[in-house]
Amino acid sequence: MDWKSVPLGDGEVAIDMGEEDWQGFGGLEECTQYTLMKPSELKKNEETGSKEKIHALTIPSAIRDHKDILGAAETGSGKTLAFAIPIIHGILQEKLNSEGLIDGDNKLEALILTPTRELALQVRNHIVAAAKYTDIKILVNNEAIDNRAAYFIYHTYIKTKSPESFTKDFLALVYLVGFVIGGLSQEKQERLLKKRPQIIVATPGRLWELMERVTSYLQNIESVRYLVIDEADRMVEKGHFQELHRILERLNASIARRQTFVFSATLTLVHAPPSRLKSMKAWTKTSDNKLANLMKTIKMNGKPKVVDLTRKLGTAEMLSEARILCGKEEKDMYLYYFLVKHPGRTLVFCNSIDCVRHLKGVFDQLQCQPLWLHASMLQKQRLKNLEKFSSKPQGLLLATDVAARGLDIPGIQHVLHYQVPRTSESYIHRSGRTARAAKEGLSVILMDPSEVSAYRKLCFTLNREADLPVFPIDAELMPSIQDRVKLAQQLALEMHRLEKKSADSKWFEKAAKELDLALSDSDFSRSSDSDDEDKKDEQQEKSKLVGQLRSRLNQLLSQPIAPRRQMGITKYPTRSGKLDLPSVQNEQTALEALQEEKQEPESLKFLRKVKSGKVKKQKQKKLKRRK
Numbered sequence: 025m026d027w028k029s030v031p032l033g034d035g036e037v038a039i040d041m042g043e044e045d046w047q048g049f050g051g052l053e054e055c056t057q058y059t060l061m062k063p064s065e066l067k068k069n070e071e072t073g074s075k076e077k078i079h080a081l082t083i084p085s086a087i088r089d090h091k092d093i094l095g096a097a098e099t100g101s102g103k104t105l106a107f108a109i110p111i112i113h114g115i116l117q118e119k120l121n122s123e124g125l126i127d128g129d130n131k132l133e134a135l136i137l138t139p140t141r142e143l144a145l146q147v148r149n150h151i152v153a154a155a156k157y158t159d160i161k162i163l164v165n166n167e168a169i170d171n172r173a174a175y176f177i178y179h180t181y182i183k184t185k186s187p188e189s190f191t192k193d194f195l196a197l198v199y200l201v202g203f204v205i206g207g208l209s210q211e212k213q214e215r216l217l218k219k220r221p222q223i224i225v226a227t228p229g230r231l232w233e234l235m236e237r238v239t240s241y242l243q244n245i246e247s248v249r250y251l252v253i254d255e256a257d258r259m260v261e262k263g264h265f266q267e268l269h270r271i272l273e274r275l276n277a278s279i280a281r282r283q284t285f286v287f288s289a290t291l292t293l294v295h296a297p298p299s300r301l302k303s304m305k306a307w308t309k310t311s312d313n314k315l316a317n318l319m320k321t322i323k324m325n326g327k328p329k330v331v332d333l334t335r336k337l338g339t340a341e342m343l344s345e346a347r348i349l350c351g352k353e354e355k356d357m358y359l360y361y362f363l364v365k366h367p368g369r370t371l372v373f374c375n376s377i378d379c380v381r382h383l384k385g386v387f388d389q390l391q392c393q394p395l396w397l398h399a400s401m402l403q404k405q406r407l408k409n410l411e412k413f414s415s416k417p418q419g420l421l422l423a424t425d426v427a428a429r430g431l432d433i434p435g436i437q438h439v440l441h442y443q444v445p446r447t448s449e450s451y452i453h454r455s456g457r458t459a460r461a462a463k464e465g466l467s468v469i470l471m472d473p474s475e476v477s478a479y480r481k482l483c484f485t486l487n488r489e490a491d492l493p494v495f496p497i498d499a500e501l502m503p504s505i506q507d508r509v510k511l512a513q514q515l516a517l518e519m520h521r522l523e524k525k526s527a528d529s530k531w532f533e534k535a536a537k538e539l540d541l542a543l544s545d546s547d548f549s550r551s552s553d554s555d556d557e558d559k560k561d562e563q564q565e566k567s568k569l570v571g572q573l574r575s576r577l578n579q580l581l582s583q584p585i586a587p588r589r590q591m592g593i594t595k596y597p598t599r600s601g602k603l604d605l606p607s608v609q610n611e612q613t614a615l616e617a618l619q620e621e622k623q624e625p626e627s628l629k630f631l632r633k634v635k636s637g638k639v640k641k642q643k644q645k646k647l648k649r650r651k
């Protein structure tokens with residue numbers, strides 16, 4: 025079948041596996057009960073979703089038919105194993121054919137390229153720990169390991185070997201997965217390459233540097249048997265990853281033996297034609313063209329197998345979506361509201377590093393212990409923050425799009441978009457950090473009036489027929505929330521000014537010391553004496569202000585958040601000396617609150633708005649506008 029003629033779209037499979045395909049796939053029958061399921065079984069079992077479908081549709085063709093694979097499937101559906109299993113299998117199979125593992129004489133077999141360093145590390149860990157997904161125990165050195173992927177490979181192909189020797193080979197292989205990423209010591213990575221890893225997971229920039237420097241192990245890189253371009257649509261985008269194109273130029277010199285895997289959740293996503301183009305025919309950006317261009321750049325052997333399991337809506341099936349409408353300057357308030365009202369592991373995306381910095385400053389003051397992640401941070405700190413975030417059940421991570429693709433952090437309940445993302449791809453990938461592996465998740469966009477047209481464009485590209493539902497807000501709490509957030513913003517600003525001043529004066533002192541030879545002592549002291557005094561006074565004033573703001577904020581933060589009128593009624597502390605107010609956190613999760621809002625009849629919604637004074641305010645606004 026010609027891949028071009030294959031219909032793509034809503035849950036449709038480009039080239040489906042028929043029953044006969046599975047029958048020809050030796051040994052699979054036996055292990056489907058443990059690992060991968062047949063398409064017919066998947067249809068029966070709604071619960072499994074498309075998570076394992078991507079495996080069922082790609083792995084047999086990759087292993088049995090040695091097909092190149094172009095795979096599009098929703099975020100969190102398990103695309104990593106869809107290329108990892110065939111690669112591991114292929115390498116082990118070759119070892120089997122050549123009588124086992126020859127220590128110390130390995131050659132580079134597989135190259136996996138990812139757009140970010142964090143993702144490279146994760147893919148590497150994923151391959152090493154493919155061991156996790158099984159209820160079958162294999163004993164190695166008296167240690168029990170769970171190894172679903174290994175079991176799959178073992179039972180399907182390597183039956184001739186004993187489980188013990190297979191496991192030994194498998195483990196030897198997974199320890200030989202190296203990773204090459206920027207931001208970490210180049211020397212260390214060169215040392216790692218000396219161990220001759222058979223699989224390298226890398227970001228293009230650092231790999232290219234090493235290809236230019238380390239000649240020995242990477243000199244035959246063009247003969248790799250497996251090439252993976254993960255998040256391929258992003259990787260080949262114009263203006264990004266220049267090194268990838270250089271690497272591909274070298275790799276594409278000989279592709280006869282190579283098997284190529286190209287994956288992404290947005291591989292086939294295309295943008296709607298601009299309104300000035302009246303006919304769709306004039307619009308050349310179709311899924312087919314996008315895939316054709318990818319194939320031209322990456323180069324494939326013959327006709328690849330194309331699998332598209334993405335939905336028309338682009339996002340993952342288990343994702344619930346909503347939006348919060350607010351003014352630009354109210355966003356911090358609504359974000360804080362969401363965090364205190366619906367605690368849970370939350371990832372907040374911003375469109376710029378400055379915005380991440382701003383939020384870090386404010387939410388630090390609000391004692392939310394935010395972690396942050398952006399491209400200008402030191403790599404070690406980036407990894408540390410991700411680790412901390414993964415270990416805190418109610419962790420808060422503020423990030424740019426560097427965390428949007430591929431990261432598989434378990435248990436992220438909420439993704440909040442502080443701004444409407446710049447592209448639909450970005451929205452899909454950001455939102456895809458939650459609702460992974462058939463679990464539920466929620467994505468909420470905070471949008472201000474200036475973002476309406478970007479939001480409309482997003483809805484149009486993602487085929488939304490209706491607006492995203494509005495996330496329910498308990499307006500009665502907003503005044504108390506506002507008090508805290510305003511103070512925190514002021515405090516963050518003053519702190520920033522203070523730190524900047526002291527950094528400036530340190531810089532000045534340092535520069536003055538360095539200039540000591542050029543400036544005469546008298547010149548230097550005359551020009552700085554009075555200035556110094558003024559600066560000292562100013563600093564002291566600022567420090568005092570910061571102290572006052574902090575103590576006022578701490579006092580507010582020590583009390584539970586409650587509607588202001590309640591705060592008024594409960595004027596006197598209870599005998600314990602504490603205000604006895606109900607906690608703002610309710611039993612309801614954010615997802616439940618959204619579901620309830622969707623089901624609530626309009627009449628009740630109206631009543632609620634009247635009660636909270638929202639309707640009155642809206643009427644006043646209308647009147648004002650008329651005047």
Ligand SMILES: Nc1ncnc2c1ncn2[C@@H]1O[C@H](COP(=O)(O)OP(=O)(O)OP(=O)(O)O)[C@@H](O)[C@H]1O
Nearest residue numbers: 076098099100101102103104105289430432456461
């Ligand atoms: N067969 C399986 N059974 C259970 N869990 C699985 C299976 N395959 C993958 N997973 C788990 O599903 C999660 C998502 O997998 P993975 O990161 O590969 O998704 P992805 O499709 O690459 O997502 P993204 O598009 O965001 O990169 C991982 O935690 C992985 O361990």
